[in-house]
Amino acid sequence: MIGQTVRLADAISIARILAVPIILGFVLWHPPSLFVPAAAIFLIAAISDLLDGYVARRSGKASTLGIYLDLVADKILTSCVLLVFVDLGILPTWPAALIITREFIVSGLRTVAAAEGLIIPAAAWGKHKTLVTNAAIFMLFLAFAGSELPANMSISSVTPVQIFAYFIMYIAVILTITSGLRYVYNARHVLFQMMKH
Numbered sequence: 001m002i003g004q005t006v007r008l009a010d011a012i013s014i015a016r017i018l019a020v021p022i023i024l025g026f027v028l029w030h031p032p033s034l035f036v037p038a039a040a041i042f043l044i045a046a047i048s049d050l051l052d053g054y055v056a057r058r059s060g061k062a063s064t065l066g067i068y069l070d071l072v073a074d075k076i077l078t079s080c081v082l083l084v085f086v087d088l089g090i091l092p093t094w095p096a097a098l099i100i101t102r103e104f105i106v107s108g109l110r111t112v113a114a115a116e117g118l119i120i121p122a123a124a125w126g127k128h129k130t131l132v133t134n135a136a137i138f139m140l141f142l143a144f145a146g147s148e149l150p151a152n153m154s155i156s157s158v159t160p161v162q163i164f165a166y167f168i169m170y171i172a173v174i175l176t177i178t179s180g181l182r183y184v185y186n187a188r189h190v191l192f193q194m195m196k197h
């Protein structure tokens with residue numbers, strides 16, 4: 001039973017990864033008119049992040065594969081959608097670059113910590129960052145659904161919903177940086193250890 005629950009959690013994470021090409025397909029095929037179906041699939045994928053955590057917790061024990069799949073699925077989903085937003089001019093390069101760089105730094109830290117026998121699981125501040133980032137992405141999808149893309153817009157046609165979506169995205173950037181710094185600070189002994197070798 002525990003094995004089955006863990007496998008269900010893993011299957012949910014794998015489904016989240018498989019949803020990424022479908023979302024990108026909708027977004028790139030006919031932007032921005034297919035943003036609503038893209039947003040709907042993105043929302044289901046983002047909610048599945050909460051679901052796989054719940055399913056894994058019910059088993060009382062997350063598998064190592066489950067921890068890996070959960071983290072990797074989140075990062076693939078977020079990074080790919082941010083890149084496509086940059087491609088379409090919805091997002092400047094720097095917030096996407098900052099978010100993706102932070103993910104590399106924290107993932108790298110997890111790798112060296114694991115080599116030292118230390119597991120760095122997703123902490124509450126990391127989960128909050130993911131929640132806010134996903135909310136911002138979902139709102140950007142809806143804010144630009146059926147509207148002009150930024151390259152064809154005049155400043156006067158920017159809507160309050162679009163301004164609000166960007167506001168949430170910049171909060172997500174701040175949470176991404178602060179949560180990343182917390183991981184680095186909490187694992188400082190791993191970094192000091194690395195410097196000694």
Ligand SMILES: O=P(O)(O)OC[C@H](O)CO
Pocket residue numbers: 049070071074075106121122123125126127129130179
């Ligand atoms: O901030 P991280 O790297 O711990 O990632 C958190 C996860 O996205 C939560 O599922």
